[in-house]
Amino acid sequence: MVSTVSHTARIRIECAYDGAQFHGWAAQPGLRTVQGVLEDALATILREPITLTVAGRTDAGVHAAGQVAHFDVSRERWEALPGRSTFTPGDSLVRRVNAITAAGSREAGIAGYTDVVVKSAREVPEAFDARFSALWRAYTYRMAEGPDGWDPKRRDVLWLPGELDIDAMNRAAQRILGEHDFLSYCRPREGASTVRTLHELRFERAGGLLLGYARADAFCHSQVRTLMGTMIEVGRGVRGEEWPLKRLEASSRDGEVIVAPPHPLTLEEIGYPPESEYGTQAQLARRFRGPTS
Known part of the structure; x- marks a missing residue:
């Protein structure tokens, strides 16, 4: 019998950040960005390159209370996250990412608090797209x-x-x-x-x-x-x-x-x-609206 279990897991994270010390969301060489900070932290924890797809890019200086992004990771890495602890993979990832970003905030000269926090992480259906599934x-x-x-x-x-x-x-x-x-x-x-x-x-x-x-x-x-x-x-x-x-x-x-x-x-x-409509909504959102020339 052929296994239908995917070798990768799609993970949805929700995060919040103070945009004052960031050059926006999108990764830019040599600049501190939200995407860059989070991808570096995730890659360190999961031990493989991570690329985030975000619901909405924010400009430099703009804040977020409920930003959403997703990434794909090997299922082996994801399921190994808790180790021997009783945490779920998502809970373990949140704790580890926030420990790294707190240290990074201090290194950036931001004392006493963290300017980016991951609030939740969980596996979602492969059809979920943080950007295109959004209503x-x-x-x-x-x-x-x-x-x-x-x-x-x-x-x-x-x-x-x-x-x-x-x-x-x-x-x-x-x-x-x-x-x-x-x-x-x-x-x-x-x-x-x-x-x-x-x-x-x-x-x-x-x-x-x-x-x-x-x-x-x-x-x-x-x-x-x-x-x-x-x-x-x-x-x-x-x-x-x-x-x-x-x-x-x-x-x-x-x-x-x-x-x-x-x-x-x-x-x-x-x-x-609802989860059952993630893929349909993503297809609708990808349609081009407006003049073609």
């Missing part, structure tokens, strides 16, 4: 309106000189929800579509801060920061409520684009379908 990504942008809300201990908040018109921002945001070509709000990559479905864009005050929420099936490079920068201009009264829609319809990335700073932005959560 949506959700971000939060944090702002403090005026000196009363400025806190030097918070490195994830944009300091604004005064209060914004949140009602105007929400009305303007409603006009650009749905599936559109967001070229005006993106830094396009060669050969990639800029069509996205924006499910949610709204603003509210909570905990002494102004919070901007954005959720979409996926985001182009710098899209969330451009959305936030555009809506802040509306809130300041510098631009009218109709301006964001006009920018969208222009389908042109020009000098009018406003990109908000990265440090107040956090990737909060990634949404996935």
Whole structure:
């Protein structure tokens, strides 16, 4: 009888990080990145090269509370992880990775805490793809309106000189929800579509801060920061409520684009379908949307 057990295991990890000391997610030679730190730690533990596929790349300075990635590893290495302990392979991997990243944070001059943490690790079906199986990504942008809300201990908040018109921002945001070509709000990559479905864009005050929420099936490079920068201009009264829609319809990335700073932005959560739909969703997400020329 031929065995149907795969010789490799697909592992899903969830991680969080403070982006202040990272040059973004994607590995870059000679630079400290989240992907580079995690892949080095995983390779040390599993004793084979590891390549991570991530749900959503984050720019330099952007944080994450619920980032998701996957990698493939030989089943022999995976099942040998706990050794003689009672931990599951996933629990053992989390403990070991976090011990290595804590040491790496100290070596990078970050004392007293770890700026990247793996929160969970588990085997998933081979059809799972952290990027293409995702249904949506959700971000939060944090702002403090005026000196009363400025806190030097918070490195994830944009300091604004005064209060914004949140009602105007929400009305303007409603006009650009749905599936559109967001070229005006993106830094396009060669050969990639800029069509996205924006499910949610709204603003509210909570905990002494102004919070901007954005959720979409996926985001182009710098899209969330451009959305936030555009809506802040509306809130300041510098631009009218109709301006964001006009920018969208222009389908042109020009000098009018406003990109908000990265440090107040956090990737909060990634949404996935049931396990039985991982492969189907991945196929749907890979379809090209937009012009072919």
